[in-house]
Amino acid sequence: ETGVTQTPRHLVMGMTNKKSLKCEQHLGHNAMYWYKQSAKKPLELMFVYNFKEQTENNSVPSRFSPECPNSSHLFLHLHTLQPEDSALYLCASSQFQGPNSPLHFGNGTRLTVT
Amino acid sequence: GESVGLHLPTLSVQEGDNSIINCAYSNSASDYFIWYKQESGKGPQFIIDIRSNMDKRQGQRVTVLLNKTVKHLSLQIAATQPGDSAVYFCAENSKRVANAGGTSYGKLTFGQGTILTVHP
Numbered sequence: 382e383t384g385v386t387q388t389p390r391h392l393v394m395g396m397t398n399k400k401s402l403k404c405e406q407h408l409g410h411n412a413m414y415w416y417k418q419s420a421k422k423p424l425e426l427m428f429v430y431n432f433k434e435q436t437e438n439n440s441v442p443s444r445f446s447p448e449c450p451n452s453s454h455l456f457l458h459l460h461t462l463q464p465e466d467s468a469l470y471l472c473a474s475s476q477f478q479g480p481n482s483p484l485h486f487g488n489g490t491r492l493t494v495t
Numbered sequence: 496g497e498s499v500g501l502h503l504p505t506l507s508v509q510e511g512d513n514s515i516i517n518c519a520y521s522n523s524a525s526d527y528f529i530w531y532k533q534e535s536g537k538g539p540q541f542i543i544d545i546r547s548n549m550d551k552r553q554g555q556r557v558t559v560l561l562n563k564t565v566k567h568l569s570l571q572i573a574a575t576q577p578g579d580s581a582v583y584f585c586a587e588n589s590k591r592v593a594n595a596g597g598t599s600y601g602k603l604t605f606g607q608g609t610i611l612t613v614h615p
Contacts, residue, residue: 383538387538421607423606423607424584424605426602426603471538481526481527481546483529483541483544484541484603486531488537488538489537
């Protein structure tokens, strides 16, 4: 149990579908993140939310749309994705106020775009 | 060894041996470093961290060494076990960003990882 729960664990979707990834953290943290992990590439930061406000959008295409209704929940809405978007999408949380606080990750959603 | 942003090296050891995983970082302004372990099918798991005012920090069976002169970080695992087999990432806190409230936070930059395989 990591304290950060992601659903679904696996998702296969066509390029015309719309789906959402869900993340919930039980650690009392106030910052949440979406990362993309592709094969043979470092973890790529996508979005950061601090106290429900988006503080970072790392030049992510608009076909990815995040939503953070409260400090414990984070969504990533997906639409008209491309095959190259297939990857492991990781959610993480941290205590934002501390500049030196580690991220706590969920186990990710393995996304396959067909 | 591993360098942030480059190839994915591998390390193969026998059970009971000590393992050393290396990481070179590029930003001399980085002041906080973390090691993560990622097992197959799971997300990265925090192992140990170290601040730049320290050279060494020990945890349970793990030690992190920081050499700021050559910008090098290493993770030592004592008495390596098959359960230690995983991909190990280093991360550096290299960029400061201020939020609307004026509090600064660092953005973590991750290395590509080192694959550790432990043979029984």
